[in-house]
Amino acid sequence: MGKIGIIFLNPSSIKHELKEGKIVFSIYGLGYVGLTLAAVWLRAGAKVIGVDIDLEKLEKINKLKYNFSEKEIEDAVKTGFSEGRFSITNNGIEASKESDVKIITVPIYLENGKPVLKAIESVACTIAKGLCRGDLVIVESSVPPGTTFYVKQLLEKYSGLSAEKDFGLGYSPERIYVGRGVKDIEERYPKIVSGVGERSVKVIKALYEAVCRKGVIVASSPVVAEVEKLFEGIYRDVNIALANELARLCRKLEIDYREVRALSNSQPYCHLHLPGTGVGGACIPVYPLFILSTAKKYGEELILVKLARKINSEQPYKIVELCIEACKEIGVLKPKICVLGLAFRGDVDDTRLSPTYFLIESLLSKLEGCTIVVHDPFVIKDKFIESRGLELTSELNYALSGADIIILATDHSLYKKLTLKDIKNISGKEKVAVIDAHNVFLDWRNPPKGVIYVGSGRPWVKNL
Known part of the structure; x- marks a missing residue:
C-alpha cells in the first residue's frame, strides 16, 4: 500500500494516481470531520485508512452499526469496505507507514478557557514514527495560530526528516456543516489550502482540485489559513x-x-x-x-x-x-x-x-x-x-x-x-x-x- 513519493510528483501525475486508486490516505480522528474527509477521498477513488483510539467506535464502524451523520458517508464507507479500499485501525504508526497522505482531524480541547494541544501533539508524534520520504501531512483541525509550524517541529524531531526537502506539510481548514459535509467539500465551498513551502502547496492544491468543484484558494501561509x-x-x-x-x-x-x-x-x-x-x-x-x-x-x-x-x-x-x-x-x-x-x-x-x-x-x-x-x-x-x-x-x-x-x-x-x-x-x-x-x-x-x-x-x- 502507498508510498508513491507524492510530494515529488507533478500536479497532473497526482491527479492521475488519485483516479487510478494508487494514493493511500490515513485520516487521524474519525469524528464528524474525519469521516467526512474519508468519504470524500473514497468517492474520489483513493484508498483510505481510518485511525482512531476509540475501540468501541472502530467496532461500530467496522460492523456498519455506527450512526453516520450523512448517507453519503455511510454509502462511501460501505463501498470502501466491499472494494477493499477502506480499513480502520487504532495503530497510527502502521497507518502512517502505509499511507502517502496523512490528514489530522483530532480536536483541540480547552482547559480553563485555554487551548490544549495534547491530542494533536500525540498524533504528530505517531505520524512521525511512520513518516517516509515523499509523504504529505495535512492538518485540518481548527487550531490556534502557529499550530502547523509547531507540528512541523514535532514531525522533524521524531522522524529525522526535513519538511519540504523530505516531506510535505500544510494546513487546510475544514469548512463543513455537520449533516451535509460531503457536499460542502465537493460542491459548495472553495477549499482553502496552505503549506510550509511551495512544494507542499503544489501537492495539496493538486489533490483538492481533484475533488472541490468550487476550486482551491491558496493562502500565503499556514498561519493565515489557521x-x-x-x-x-x-x-x-x-x-x-x-x-x-x-x-x-x-x-x-x-x-x-x-x-x-x-x-x-x-x-x-x-x-x-x-x-x-x-x-x-x-x-x-x-x-x-x-x-x-x-x-x-x-x-x-x-x-x-x-x-x-x-x-x-x-x-x-x-x-x-x-x-x-x-x-x-x-x-x-x-x-x-x-x-x-x-x-x-x-x-x-x-x-x-x-x-x-x-x-x-x-x-x-x-x-x-x-x-x-x-x-x-x-x-x-x-x-x-x-x-x-x-x-x-x-x-x-x-x-x-x-x-x-x-x-x-x-x-x-x-x-x-x-x-x-x-x-x-x-x-x-x-x-x-x-x-x-x-x-x-x-x-x-x-x-x-x-x-x-x-x-x-x-x-x-x-x-x-
Whole structure:
C-alpha cells in the first residue's frame, strides 16, 4: 500500500494516481470531520485508512452499526469496505507507514478557557514514527495560530526528516456543516489550502482540485489559513450575540424580531443572524477562546470578541428567566418541564457544548422540585442527562404529556410542524406555557385558551 513519493510528483501525475486508486490516505480522528474527509477521498477513488483510539467506535464502524451523520458517508464507507479500499485501525504508526497522505482531524480541547494541544501533539508524534520520504501531512483541525509550524517541529524531531526537502506539510481548514459535509467539500465551498513551502502547496492544491468543484484558494501561509478559519466562527459568534441582544429588545417593544430581521436584511449590506438558546458545537463557542488566548500573548484585548462570547454564554440563563416568569403566570411552583431538543442545532445528533446542557443545569438550580423530561429525535443516549437522573426520550407525545412548561431549545424540523394548539392538546394541562427560544411557532399571535407564549424575540401573548 502507498508510498508513491507524492510530494515529488507533478500536479497532473497526482491527479492521475488519485483516479487510478494508487494514493493511500490515513485520516487521524474519525469524528464528524474525519469521516467526512474519508468519504470524500473514497468517492474520489483513493484508498483510505481510518485511525482512531476509540475501540468501541472502530467496532461500530467496522460492523456498519455506527450512526453516520450523512448517507453519503455511510454509502462511501460501505463501498470502501466491499472494494477493499477502506480499513480502520487504532495503530497510527502502521497507518502512517502505509499511507502517502496523512490528514489530522483530532480536536483541540480547552482547559480553563485555554487551548490544549495534547491530542494533536500525540498524533504528530505517531505520524512521525511512520513518516517516509515523499509523504504529505495535512492538518485540518481548527487550531490556534502557529499550530502547523509547531507540528512541523514535532514531525522533524521524531522522524529525522526535513519538511519540504523530505516531506510535505500544510494546513487546510475544514469548512463543513455537520449533516451535509460531503457536499460542502465537493460542491459548495472553495477549499482553502496552505503549506510550509511551495512544494507542499503544489501537492495539496493538486489533490483538492481533484475533488472541490468550487476550486482551491491558496493562502500565503499556514498561519493565515489557521486564522481565517477562526475568524469565520468569530464572525458568527459576534453576530449571534447581536441577534440575541436585539431580540430581547424586540420582546420588550412587543414586536417580532423575525419580521424586523427580514426587513433589515432586505438591504444587501445587512446580515442580521437569528437568536436562540445560545451557541453550541465544537466550533463557534471555541474559536473565540483560541483567538483571545493568542491575542493575550501579544498584548491585545479583543473587547468585542470577549463580550460576544459572554452574551452567548449567558443566553441559556435568559431563557430560564422567561421560564421562571411563566411559572408565576400559570401559578405552578414545581412544574413539569418538557425541553424540546438536546442537540446544539437542528436536525443533527451533535450535542457538543450544547446550550441545552446549561439551560437544564440552570433550571435544576433555579426551580427546585421541578421535573424535566428532554426530547430529541436524533439523540438516543446522553451521559449528562443520565448523570442528572433525567429522562431522555424520542417519543414526542410522551414528553409533552402532562407538561406545564415547554421550552423549544433546538430548532429541529420536527418541532416546526407543531402548533400551540397541538402543544395544549398533547399536554392535557389546563394551563401551559411555551418558551420558544427559536421563534418557530407560526400561530404564536393566537394561542388557544389556557396557553401563554413568549419567544426569544417575541412578546408575551397570554390567553388564560
